[in-house]
Amino acid sequence: MDKILVLTDLHLRGAGKTIIGLDPTARLQQSLDTALRDHPEAKALILMGDLTHSGRVEEYDVLRNTLKNCPVPVTYMLGNHDQRAGFRAAFPAAPVTPQGHMQHVIDLPHHRIITLDTHDAAANPAHSGLLCADRLAWLDAALAGSGARMALVFAHHPPHAVGLPGMDAIALRNGNDLLDRLRTTPAHLFCGHVHRTISGQARGVAFTMFKSTCHQAPLDLIRPDSTLSIAEPAAYGLLLLTKAGVIAHSEDIGLNLTPRSCSDALREGGLKAN
Numbered sequence: 001m002d003k004i005l006v007l008t009d010l011h012l013r014g015a016g017k018t019i020i021g022l023d024p025t026a027r028l029q030q031s032l033d034t035a036l037r038d039h040p041e042a043k044a045l046i047l048m049g050d051l052t053h054s055g056r057v058e059e060y061d062v063l064r065n066t067l068k069n070c071p072v073p074v075t076y077m078l079g080n081h082d083q084r085a086g087f088r089a090a091f092p093a094a095p096v097t098p099q100g101h102m103q104h105v106i107d108l109p110h111h112r113i114i115t116l117d118t119h120d121a122a123a124n125p126a127h128s129g130l131l132c133a134d135r136l137a138w139l140d141a142a143l144a145g146s147g148a149r150m151a152l153v154f155a156h157h158p159p160h161a162v163g164l165p166g167m168d169a170i171a172l173r174n175g176n177d178l179l180d181r182l183r184t185t186p187a188h189l190f191c192g193h194v195h196r197t198i199s200g201q202a203r204g205v206a207f208t209m210f211k212s213t214c215h216q217a218p219l220d221l222i223r224p225d226s227t228l229s230i231a232e233p234a235a236y237g238l239l240l241l242t243k244a245g246v247i248a249h250s251e252d253i254g255l256n257l258t259p260r261s262c263s264d265a266l267r268e269g270g271l272k273a274n
Contacts, residue, residue, distance in 0.1 A: 001247075002108055005035045005072065006237030008048035008156075008192030009212035011081065012062045019053065020229050024214040025062055027234040031213040031253050035236045036072065038251075044106055045072045046115065048079075048192040048210070049156030055083025060090030078102050078119035079156040079193060080127040080170070099134040105142050111241050112146040114139065118157040118172055127170040127226065129157030129193075136177055143185055151187040152239070152246060153178075158191040158209065160202035164217060166226030167194045179203045188246050190237075197235070197250045208248040211235035 011024045018024070036042075052059035067074055076094050078087060087094070087102075097103050097117075106113040116139065118129035131139070143151055159175025161168040171193075172178060182189055182205045189207040195217040198209040216232040233252040240247040 002111075002241040003039050003042040004113070004152075004239040004241065005039060005042045005045045006048060006154075006190065006210055006239065007031060007035070007045065007213050008210050008237070009050040009079065009195055009214065010047065010063065011050055011053040011212065011214045012059045012066075013053045014056070014058050014062070019215050020231060022215055022231055024053070025066065027253070028213045029066060031234045031236045032066065032070070034251075034253050035238070036070070039238060040071070042072050043108065044113065045070065045074045046113070046154055047074060047076050048154055048190070049077040049119070050079030050081040050192065050212075051076065051087065052083075053081055055081065055086045057086045057089050060086055064090050075104050075106065075113075075115055076102060077115050077154060077156055078117055080119065080123065080129060082119055084119065084121065097134070097138055099138075101135050101138070103135060103138055103142075105145075107149065108241060110149055110243050111246070112142070112149040112151050114142045114146075114151055114153045116153065116155045116178075118155050120173075123170075123173075125170055129155075129170075129172040131155075131172065131174060131178060136181075139178075139181060143181060143187075146185070150245060151182070151185055152190065152241075153182060153187055154190045156192050158193060158207070159189075160207075162194055162196075162198055162209070163221050164194065164196075164219075165222070165224040166220075166228060167217065169224065170226055176203070179205050188248075190248070195229070199248070208237075210237040210250055211252075213253075
């Protein structure tokens with residue numbers, strides 16, 4: 001099985017700056033080190049947007065320095081906290097479409113990875129996302145060119161509600177334009193933005209969302225505050241690509257848990273396992 005690593009919502013800040021008391025750079029480094037240690041044979045690393053917290057060049061410099069020795073090819077995506085100009089200044093060689101969007105295709109034997117750019121500098125409401133006509137036309141071509149490969153589509157903003165009022169208010173504004181395209185082709189959708197591990201189906205499209213490498217969102221189905229955050233462990237996503245499809249895992253970081261057999265634990269307690 002081919003492996004793909006996924007990190008999302010890095011929210012990097014300048015030196016010494018934290019988010020709810022957490023150091024985004026230290027947590028990214030720990031997540032990256034763990035993922036690469038356990039899966040050095042990964043074919044790609046997808047960074048699924050909100051690379052920085054404010055879109056400043058110095059924040060992108062932190063990202064560039066963190067990734068300078070990464071042995072796995074990196075694909076960058078933009079989120080609502082990013083700024084296109086700041087990213088381009090720090091990563092001038094990153095591929096863009098003729099219209100200047102951060103959209104990219106990676107072909108593997110049985111899968112086509114398609115990364116989308118949902119960043120909208122003029123978003124209303126602020127922090128929501130958009131796929132304009134140019135980006136949708138590019139997606140149409142990418143899907144048409146997938147042939148017999150399964151499409152693995154990555155978008156920072158979810159195109160549908162997830163039940164968290166604050167995040168649902170700043171999702172992809174034209175989400176149905178994306179879902180209508182994916183429901184007619186073998187595809188799996190991956191999103192960030194929400195800072196939670198969530199999976200399900202929207203209008204016939206299977207989706208998976210991953211936690212942040214920094215702070216997470218609580219399961220609050222009532223309050224309309226998109227900034228609610230908790231200090232749960234950081235996490236990375238691992239995709240296992242098979243001829244039959246894709247398997248998505250989410251791995252928490254820093255829990256220092258050693259796997260043990262339940263049978264061994266029962267024996268230690270003088271009990272018999274079933």
